[in-house]
Amino acid sequence: MKPVTISPSLLSADFLRVGEQLSELRSAGASRLHLDVMDGLFVPNISFGIPVIKSLRKASDFFFDAHLMIERPERYLHQFAEAGADALTIHVEATGNPASVLRSIRSLGMQAAISLKPGTTLGTIEPLLPLCDRVLVMTVEPGFGGQSFMHDMLDKIRRLAAFKDLFSYGYEIQVDGGINVDTAKLCAEAGAEDLVAGSSVFGSQNIAEAYQNLCDSVAEAPYAR
Ligand code: DX5
């Protein structure tokens, strides 16, 4: 089984020094970058969008994993593909026809992923699971970094891991929100395979060390479950 990975989230980066910070993380072994795109409608916050991804793409060989917290993401799939996104995560709550959006993402050559807010049940995404390369479990309300991990979401992770085993689905289980060395371990024990970390990496004086500490905290995972 592949080791549990850590995806730093650009949302918490120092935008004045972003090139430098990304190089530091790359040298520390990070290979995936989580890109939180917010439109001020789906979530009560606005972050960054296509032009930022496009310019980062020129300077970086990270796997670009864009988490689209936007209404009707189907309007922008081509633009994200052209900007250099490698994977797009859409929210099941943000579109009328998530199955068709997931298919379109794949047809544009990107990985397709579904995410659900803490209050959305797994039943809502169950029919979509065969269409997903990744399922993103939100462990905070989407919109802001720096919030506390919702422990009651661990059961969702366990159930997704059980579905995956039972039906041999190909999706990766990713978790986003409130990840630190303690919650990372709980998620890995529950069956998570990639953990998004914003403030616990970029809020540290030494981001490479913070990234490494997170990797170390899940180094023994996957645990027997
Ligand atoms: C929140 C975003 C997260 C955010 C996580 O809506 O989806 O990716 O960056 O930040 P932390 O790790 O600080 O909870």
Ligand code: ZN
């Ligand atoms: Zn995110």
